[in-house]
Amino acid sequence: MNYWLSALADLQNQGLPCVLVTIIEEQGSTPRNAGSKMVISATGTFDTIGGGHLEYKATQIARDMLAGGQQGTRLERFSLGASLGQCCGGATVLLFEPMGQVQAQIAVFGAGHVGRALVPLLASLPCRVRWIDSREQEFPALIPEGVRKIVSEEPLEEIDHLPVGCYCVVMTHNHPLDLELTAALLKRNDFAYFGLIGSKTKRVKFEHRLRERGFDNAALQRMRCPMGLAEVKGKLPAEIAISIAGEIIATYNANFGQHDASVEPIAKLLPASRRSQATN
Template identity: 50%
Template sequence: MTISTSNNWNSAVYQLSKQGQAYVLVTLVGVSGSTPRNSGTKMVISKDDIYDTIGGGHLEHKTIKYAQKMLAVGKSGQHLEHFQLGSNLGQCCGGNASVLFECFAAVGVNIMLFGAGHVGKALMPILTQLPCHITWVDSRNEQFPNNIDTFQNVRQVVSEEPKREVANMPENSYYIVMTHNHQMDFDISQAILKRADFTYLGLIASDTKWRRFQQRYKHRDIDPTQVARMNCPIGLKAVSGKLPIEVAVSIAGEIINIYQAQKAHQLNENTSKSSKSPSTQQGVHWQEIKQLLTAQ
């Protein structure tokens, strides 16, 4: 973990949110006595970096450790922790600090789109409005639109060998393969199939192209159960049409259908667990906030 001096906490929040990374926003919500920083001071802790400071020392050390535990759990949530700087942390200032931890989980849907052709350009504005982080890959830099920087949840990658980018994606990613080259499509899809940890793999192809790819997968000893998981032809069958925007809407609809089904499944699991738990409280209890306000 490194300390970043180039970004303050608010620019860090913007960048981490744009990249879909998990982070914890730490705020001193109440201080009394002698403390290193004033109430309202913030810092941000991500998996690999620290942005800004709440004053250093043992308080900040303990704060970072607690934030790392929240990140390891991988769920969004809030927690209020009270520290006595003298007796508990051994800091000479000897005051008290109440620290609010706000954990923002990583974006659940990570998409890698291969191809910046007509369909890719039509699809991207739709995907950018969804709760996902997108990596857009093409070997041709000139194919990307000039306004790509306006898409806050998109990372552009220019690669001579797009298949190598597959290794950079987390588990359970979504892959959309539709480059300008059939061999490139095959190499990319083969790399994804070998990983065997994708949530979605959609390949744009004619019937002839798809049959040839299936035969080639067999000759490369690709697990047939993984091939069976592929979405080819790509997109929802109920949405027909060959115009780029029609194909794009079909693909987006298929992806939305899959991640919404996953979200519903996770919600049912969490509800089932909560019903068995003696407490279903989330976030900071109101009594803690009341005590904090009256102590000011």
């Protein structure tokens, strides 16, 4: 196996983004081989496209792409002359392909029917998932790659460990716990997305109780309940999970690169949900 290929597999298994760089065209009498590849991460380089100043410039470009969260491929043409410290003429065209860029850090509270349908969908996306529940027996035997199972007797305490800009989904089996989790998330108020499973009736009840605790309309508007895309109908766990995953995808696409609390509230990005949801 080529060194770059094994390095790419290792980085993807660790959930670390990188850029695959390929020489796709050689012009002139340069010593490089078309098709040569290297992998560049934020902290390392793996394999080579021939070394020298060209490789140095390629590493700079790749790390700029990683720092900016760029997802699209990029072509760059380098004239091999004085600008690259080369003594010979010609040119090299490089293809830059971002790999494994994480779009969202997601916390799912609840391992019930909808949670078990939702988490594998999220795991198949460019996301990292914390899956939290107090009931170990509710988790499946096989946890998808990219998902961290957290069994906690006090799920509320896990909110303190969430990163800024986290996508939060609350769907536990316990309405009082849902309320406490909601209050804690709104108090932190640094999430990129917060969805609460339930009907419009549940939202009205929660809003009343949260206002009694001092939360204003601006804070309550950041709560998506019912959550999920209204266009996806149905009350089966898989149908609800698909609608929630669709809403998360729409949110991180709309807010691409903005992994903080300054993103637009989901209510401004998506139409209001018109359907009820089964509780988990």
